[in-house]
Amino acid sequence: MKKILGTAAVMLLSLGVFAQNEISYSISFPNAVHHEAEITMQIPNVPAGVLKVRMSRSSPGRYATHEFGKNVYNLKAFDVNGKALKINRPAGDEYEIVEHGKSVKITYTLFGNWIDGTYAGFDETHAHMNIPATFAFPIGMDARPRLVKFNYNEKENWKVATQLKPMGKNTYYAANLQYFMDSPTEIADYKTASWQVKNTDGKMQTIHIISHSKDEQKTIDNYAEMLKKMVDEHLAVWGEFPTYDYGNYYFLHDVYPDYAGDGMEHRNSTVIVQRTPKIEGYESNLLGTFSHEYFHSWNVERLRPKTLEPFNFTHSDISNELWLAEGFTQYYGSLLLTRAGFKTVDNAAQTFNGLVNAVLNSPGAKNYSPIEASRYAVFADAGVAIDQTNKGNIFLSYYTYGAATALALDLRLRSDFKLTLDDYMRALWKAYGKPEIAYTVPDLEKTLGILTKNPAFAADFFKRYIYGTEKNDYAKLLRNAGYVLRKASTGKAYTGLGRLSFEDGKAILAQTTVGTPAYAAGLDFNNILLTIDGVEIKDQATLTKVTDSHKPGDVVDVNYSYHGEAKSTKLTFAENPAMEIVSIEKTGGSLTKEMQAFRDSWLNSQVK
Numbered sequence: 001m002k003k004i005l006g007t008a009a010v011m012l013l014s015l016g017v018f019a020q021n022e023i024s025y026s027i028s029f030p031n032a033v034h035h036e037a038e039i040t041m042q043i044p045n046v047p048a049g050v051l052k053v054r055m056s057r058s059s060p061g062r063y064a065t066h067e068f069g070k071n072v073y074n075l076k077a078f079d080v081n082g083k084a085l086k087i088n089r090p091a092g093d094e095y096e097i098v099e100h101g102k103s104v105k106i107t108y109t110l111f112g113n114w115i116d117g118t119y120a121g122f123d124e125t126h127a128h129m130n131i132p133a134t135f136a137f138p139i140g141m142d143a144r145p146r147l148v149k150f151n152y153n154e155k156e157n158w159k160v161a162t163q164l165k166p167m168g169k170n171t172y173y174a175a176n177l178q179y180f181m182d183s184p185t186e187i188a189d190y191k192t193a194s195w196q197v198k199n200t201d202g203k204m205q206t207i208h209i210i211s212h213s214k215d216e217q218k219t220i221d222n223y224a225e226m227l228k229k230m231v232d233e234h235l236a237v238w239g240e241f242p243t244y245d246y247g248n249y250y251f252l253h254d255v256y257p258d259y260a261g262d263g264m265e266h267r268n269s270t271v272i273v274q275r276t277p278k279i280e281g282y283e284s285n286l287l288g289t290f291s292h293e294y295f296h297s298w299n300v301e302r303l304r305p306k307t308l309e310p311f312n313f314t315h316s317d318i319s320n321e322l323w324l325a326e327g328f329t330q331y332y333g334s335l336l337l338t339r340a341g342f343k344t345v346d347n348a349a350q351t352f353n354g355l356v357n358a359v360l361n362s363p364g365a366k367n368y369s370p371i372e373a374s375r376y377a378v379f380a381d382a383g384v385a386i387d388q389t390n391k392g393n394i395f396l397s398y399y400t401y402g403a404a405t406a407l408a409l410d411l412r413l414r415s416d417f418k419l420t421l422d423d424y425m426r427a428l429w430k431a432y433g434k435p436e437i438a439y440t441v442p443d444l445e446k447t448l449g450i451l452t453k454n455p456a457f458a459a460d461f462f463k464r465y466i467y468g469t470e471k472n473d474y475a476k477l478l479r480n481a482g483y484v485l486r487k488a489s490t491g492k493a494y495t496g497l498g499r500l501s502f503e504d505g506k507a508i509l510a511q512t513t514v515g516t517p518a519y520a521a522g523l524d525f526n527n528i529l530l531t532i533d534g535v536e537i538k539d540q541a542t543l544t545k546v547t548d549s550h551k552p553g554d555v556v557d558v559n560y561s562y563h564g565e566a567k568s569t570k571l572t573f574a575e576n577p578a579m580e581i582v583s584i585e586k587t588g589g590s591l592t593k594e595m596q597a598f599r600d601s602w603l604n605s606q607v608k
Contacts, residue, residue, distance in 0.1 A: 069093025117264025327402010
């Protein structure tokens with residue numbers, strides 16, 4: 001009896017501490033038609049000293065800074081008696097309250113009219129909330145639990161969808177700031193479909209598609225059936241589902257042509273915003289984002305780089321490992337749709353073709369490593385720059401770079417070790433993902449060495465292709481699966497000018513790329529191209545015609561102007577460097593049984 005009473009006392013004490021420390025929010029939408037929300041934050045048990053409150057400048061899944069504070073106004077502070085408190089503002093997104101009591105209430109108005117995975121948007125049809133873009137937070141109280149109440153009684157048929165824990169009466173709970181910030185929320189008159197999945201421990205979990213779109217329920221139900229097949233292929237890679245908090249995973253899906261579009265992963269949910277009139281008629285085209293984001297519920301959300309732990313909401317989070325976190329996810333996002341039967345083998349070859357071309361022909365990959373590409377994310381991941389950058393010559397997206405690396409490693413493991421990239425991902429999951437131990441690049445190398453029983457191979461692979469800028473022998477690797485990598489335009493002339501912009505009959509150049517004839521000729525951004533080989537360039541078709549009339553090695557005169565000054569140069573045509581991947585049977589070659597078996601084991605369904 002004493003033991004029972006003691007336990008009860010501890011529980012009551014814990015509840016008391018919770019009540020004293022929880023930071024509670026309420027949000028309402030009285031002026032949603034003009035994209036405003038009204039937010040209140042109650043902070044109890046405020047420590048002595050200056051109370052600092054701020055908006056986030058970064059968001060889970062984003063790596064560049066975002067100035068969420070710009071959409072906050074009318075911010076006020078009050079003590080427990082309702083007396084207004086003086087606020088200092090040392091920065092655009094930070095507020096200081098020097099004199100206060102034990103409890104402080106903050107109120108503010110938030111404007112939101114951008115529907116994607118990063119920002120917030122409010123209108124008469126829904127409230128779409130990325131939490132860092134919506135809710136301010138007190139500095140130094142990250143460990144405190146959060147409660148948020150959504151007030152929308154005047155909105156007919158609205159309901160809440162979120163990974164936050166429901167507490168009843170439109171109130172939801174998060175154990176701390178990190179979980180709260182990682183919990184996007186959609187409130188709308190949405191349609192939903194759900195299904196259960198059984199994990200390896202026998203426990204059932206539920207996956208939901210929450211669709212705010214102009215579709216009938218039948219379309220949502222049919223789309224859920226497609227997603228089931230996709231999910232099955234993801235499970236086959238990893239061997240088990242993550243343990244979703246509260247037993248649920250949510251696809252929060254917004255569909256409308258005027259939306260910004262995006263996909264953004266979170267621990268037990270993902271935001272997917274797509275720019276089509278509806279789902280119906282576009283089902284297969286929309287699946288790529290679903291597949292990519294769902295793979296993240298393992299890779300990134302639990303198999304997590306140490307450079308992102310804990311996530312810092314005050315500035316951009318720089319990471320060395322996005323080539324794997326995002327790039328390997330990009331590779332699998334497409335591959336698993338092929339395995340599920342939603343893409344053909346030819347579709348897969350086209351995707352691989354884009355990866356290989358980018359990694360072999362872009363100066364960003366030739367001169368910079370996957371790790372360096374990952375670190376550039378703080379400038380590239382929806383980061384805003386009003387000035388001209390040299391990104392085209394120094395950066396290849398870690399999505400593309402990483403996916404091309406995944407392709408090479410998958411083929412290498414299959415050909416040299418009778419293993420697969422699936423085996424590698426499962427090994428990483430068991431060592432770091434399932435126990436949620438944040439990893440480093442050396443950890444990734446170590447796991448590859450253990451898996452292959454060849455640490456020398458792992459060390460060489462990472463030295464050359466992860467830390468370094470060497471490129472895998474894609475032609476040799478693809479040959480094992482009966483694919484041929486070859487020049488797409490053998491003997492064809494090439495300028496490197498790409499597509500021009502035409503304004504008022506003027507051909508305006510974009511930034512030129514290192515290694516191209518145009519770059520070597522000194523042509524660059526905002527040059528106005530006048531003539532090539534004496535031919536006036538008035539449209540893209542004329543440029544193409546002039547190029548096609550020459551062969552590699554030909555030298556022509558180019559006349560252009562820059563800042564109103566007439567200039568001339570000479571351009572030497574090169575051979576078009578574009579590559580293509582085609583099945584060996586389409587080249588007239590023979591697809592052997594070994595090649596067919598290799599291809600099938602790679603691209604066919606892995607669901608047992």
